[in-house]
Amino acid sequence: MRQTIEVLPMGPHEFAATVGEGQEITHHRVTVAEQVLADLQIPEVDERHLVEETIGYLLDREPGTALSHDIDTDQLYRADDSYLTELRDRLLGRG
Template sequence: MAENIEVEPLGEHDYLVRARYPEGVAESRFRAGPNLLEQLGASPADEQRLVEHSASYLLAHQPVIDLPPMVDLEDLAAVYDGYLAEMRKAMTGP
């Protein structure tokens, strides 16, 4: 599991995610489309927070070193059955 995650906005729904772990840093580009935000009932202002939660979710399911170079959040929703429910909970929680 990553010790910490940094999310840097790149514009146009793209983000650079850096996951630091004891052996180094893994970087991946994440894409958050407006359709997923709408599906989750989140506003565009919540997009970066959704990426942060999504990166944590993904890293809970696979090792940091296996982080793909590009992650589309809609693909996570298609691959992981619990992803949407977990993101709804994360986005509406405190």
């Protein structure tokens, strides 16, 4: 099923993400951690694109309806060893 992701900035390092999967639409608040930005080692990374790729990464593992409303990239980074590597690849167009 085709998924759509819309990301809008809410404030510094905070975004609203809407995920559509068929008739299902979910809403999420995504916080981008400074540590994730630093450890990515990608100068001037577009945080909006980072959020899109983070949502895409999560959707590869579970449906949008299973995603938490609040997504913190720092918690994801600490809990999932492959997150940062795959996120970097996605942001650099290698994923």
